[in-house]
Amino acid sequence: MFNKKELSWILNLAVPQRRKLLFSCIYAVMSALFTLVPFVIIYHLSIHWLNGILDSSTVWKLVIYALIAVILRFVFLGLSSLLSHIAAYNLLYDIRTHLTNKLGRLPMGFFNQQQAGKLKKIVIDDVEKVEQLIAHHLPDFIVSIITPICVFVYLLTVDWRMALITLLPIPCAVFIQVKRANSGAGEDMEKYHQHLERMNGTMIEYILTMPIIKAFNLTVQSFSSYQNSVEDYTQLWKRLSRKKVPTYVLYTAFIESGLIFILPISLLFFQRGSLTIPEVLLFLMLGVGLTAPMKQLSTFSHTVQNTVLGIKKMNKILMAKELSEARADVSVIPQQYPIVFDKVSFSYGDRMILQDVTMTMKAGTVTALVGPSGAGKSTIAQLIARFWEVEKGGLFIGSISIRDIPQETLMNLISYVFQDVSMMNDTLLANICMGNQAASLEEIIQAAKIAQAHDFISALPNGYDTKIGHGGIHLSGGERQRIAIARAIVRNAPVLILDEATAYADSENESHIQAGISHLLQDKTVVIIAHRLSTITDVDNIIVLDAGRVVAQGTHDVLLQHCSLYQQMWHAYMEVDQWTLAGKA
Numbered sequence: 001m002f003n004k005k006e007l008s009w010i011l012n013l014a015v016p017q018r019r020k021l022l023f024s025c026i027y028a029v030m031s032a033l034f035t036l037v038p039f040v041i042i043y044h045l046s047i048h049w050l051n052g053i054l055d056s057s058t059v060w061k062l063v064i065y066a067l068i069a070v071i072l073r074f075v076f077l078g079l080s081s082l083l084s085h086i087a088a089y090n091l092l093y094d095i096r097t098h099l100t101n102k103l104g105r106l107p108m109g110f111f112n113q114q115q116a117g118k119l120k121k122i123v124i125d126d127v128e129k130v131e132q133l134i135a136h137h138l139p140d141f142i143v144s145i146i147t148p149i150c151v152f153v154y155l156l157t158v159d160w161r162m163a164l165i166t167l168l169p170i171p172c173a174v175f176i177q178v179k180r181a182n183s184g185a186g187e188d189m190e191k192y193h194q195h196l197e198r199m200n201g202t203m204i205e206y207i208l209t210m211p212i213i214k215a216f217n218l219t220v221q222s223f224s225s226y227q228n229s230v231e232d233y234t235q236l237w238k239r240l241s242r243k244k245v246p247t248y249v250l251y252t253a254f255i256e257s258g259l260i261f262i263l264p265i266s267l268l269f270f271q272r273g274s275l276t277i278p279e280v281l282l283f284l285m286l287g288v289g290l291t292a293p294m295k296q297l298s299t300f301s302h303t304v305q306n307t308v309l310g311i312k313k314m315n316k317i318l319m320a321k322e323l324s325e326a327r328a329d330v331s332v333i334p335q336q337y338p339i340v341f342d343k344v345s346f347s348y349g350d351r352m353i354l355q356d357v358t359m360t361m362k363a364g365t366v367t368a369l370v371g372p373s374g375a376g377k378s379t380i381a382q383l384i385a386r387f388w389e390v391e392k393g394g395l396f397i398g399s400i401s402i403r404d405i406p407q408e409t410l411m412n413l414i415s416y417v418f419q420d421v422s423m424m425n426d427t428l429l430a431n432i433c434m435g436n437q438a439a440s441l442e443e444i445i446q447a448a449k450i451a452q453a454h455d456f457i458s459a460l461p462n463g464y465d466t467k468i469g470h471g472g473i474h475l476s477g478g479e480r481q482r483i484a485i486a487r488a489i490v491r492n493a494p495v496l497i498l499d500e501a502t503a504y505a506d507s508e509n510e511s512h513i514q515a516g517i518s519h520l521l522q523d524k525t526v527v528i529i530a531h532r533l534s535t536i537t538d539v540d541n542i543i544v545l546d547a548g549r550v551v552a553q554g555t556h557d558v559l560l561q562h563c564s565l566y567q568q569m570w571h572a573y574m575e576v577d578q579w580t581l582a583g584k585a
């Protein structure tokens with residue numbers, strides 16, 4: 001189960017915490033030993049009493065010792081817990097930083113293959129388990145080993161025969177524990193994780209599709225994958241409970257069976273005169289509880305198994321293939337920005353999407369990508385931003401392969417406006433200047449005016465300082481898009497990709513936005529994806545795609561004459577447009 005290579009990264013991260021963890025364990029042991037002191041004091045009190053030499057000063061002295069021991073027990077417990085928690089949270093911070101940095105370097109393809117729920121479970125829940133292990137179970141584990149050893153050694157000095165008898169429950173308990181471990185505990189744990197991940201994933205999907213469920217009045221039952229995953233998870237737990245509870249009860253019974261051996265045998269020794277009453281008392285107090293910490297060992301082994309499975313999953317994220325970094329010796333920054341696709345092929349998994357796509361989007365011009373739904377337009381736009389790695393062929397910006405452009409430089413070259421815009425939970429101002437922190441307020445307002453966002457922002461009580469997202473206002477789809485366009489204008493990158501960027505805008509707003517941004521487009525390489533063909537009739541070049549292939553390119557007029565697919569699309573669009581206008585009228 002423990003693969004040192006797989007776990008080496010987390011062991012390395014734990015190294016800076018080792019002093020804190022060491023002292024946490026030492027303090028935990030001290031605390032446990034001070035717990036025993038009152039029992040030893042009772043033992044000595046009873047010896048004094050039996051021997052008739054118990055005076056009040058001795059009683060007071062021993063009571064004060066017991067009190068000090070109790071106080072010290074809690075002081076050391078507190079120190080141990082404080083250090084283990086600091087160490088655990090430092091480690092958690094490092095793990096999360098590692099994981100989030102890594103996630104940021106992974107291609108979109110990685111997220112495509114993972115369910116959101118699965119990733120959430122790893123990054124939130126599995127990481128949290130490390131805290132449980134380090135902050136709670138590790139000190140408890142050390143205590144549950146060291147304390148019984150110390151008690152046993154002490155009991156040996158009192159009566160070695162009885163000390164050995166206190167150990168009698170151990171072989172039985174170990175036997176049961178080994179049987180439990182050999183009955184597929186590892187596989188059970190793995191199944192438990194798989195079911196939990198599936199349930200998390202379907203639950204998130206269920207929540208995300210809630211608007212559709214409500215709109216179509218679908219009931220919970222209709223969301224069968226969620227329901228099935230909950231059902232499977234429940235069934236698994238029922239099965240595991242039936243399998244595990246009996247052996248767990250047996251194991252606990254054996255561990256706590258010390259009294260069954262100690263009581264009769266100590267009384268027998270007492271009858272024979274080889275054990276005194278204080279000694280009988282001592283063995284009943286300390287001997288009976290000697291094996292109880294073994295219960296902690298069982299919990300610890302379960303927690304370790306559980307945590308290691310989580311760490312292995314984190315390891316998979318850390319080992320996932322990143323976008324290759326530009327080689328230092330060839331990494332270059334383009335000076336001009338034409339975009340060239342040279343026989344590019346690309347697939348999502350085994351589904352081929354683009355085949356031998358060759359085209360040029362000239363610098364300082366606007367290129368529109370059109371084609372039926374699913375033709376691969378957005379995929380092309382995303383390949384330019386290197387959200388995915390091109391599999392075959394070459395993709396160049398300014399004659400430089402995008403693989404040779406450092407990732408950060410590439411991102412600085414491109415402004416991307418998506419159809420569905422993500423917003424940070426921050427002010428509108430922060431959201432607009434996200435890609436260019438150095439922008440002045442005037443520039444931001446100017447960009448918002450061009451994007452037709454200034455009016456609705458100014459109408460808000462807090463204007464540009466209005467918070468959006470959790471605890472802030474909610475923006476409509478169109479408003480979000482206008483913020484995203486303002487963001488792209490402020491960023492002022494040489495390559496601008498507009499993927500259905502005005503899809504939510506009404507025609508009036510759309511023409512204002514287009515007019516506004518058109519004068520900003522000079523000297524930029526602009527790629528537009530738009531379903532409303534009327535918005536792209538004036539662009540320099542229109543590339544028509546069908547089923548992942550380029551079928552034609554040219555201006556609107558040329559394509560209307562020579563490209564049958566474009567003609568069909570244009571007529572279909574005009575029909576719908578006329579129909580809409582007629583409907584409106």
Ligand SMILES: Nc1ncnc2c1ncn2[C@@H]1O[C@H](COP(=O)(O)OP(=O)(O)OP(=O)(O)O)[C@@H](O)[C@H]1O
Pocket residue numbers: 112348353371372373374375376377378379380
């Ligand atoms: N992340 C993804 N994972 C798997 N398949 C995808 C992914 N994104 C898109 N596809 C598939 O790839 C094909 C091309 O999608 P793409 O979004 O590029 O087409 P499009 O021409 O932009 O379509 P639309 O006009 O409907 O937006 C579609 O069949 C789509 O289902």
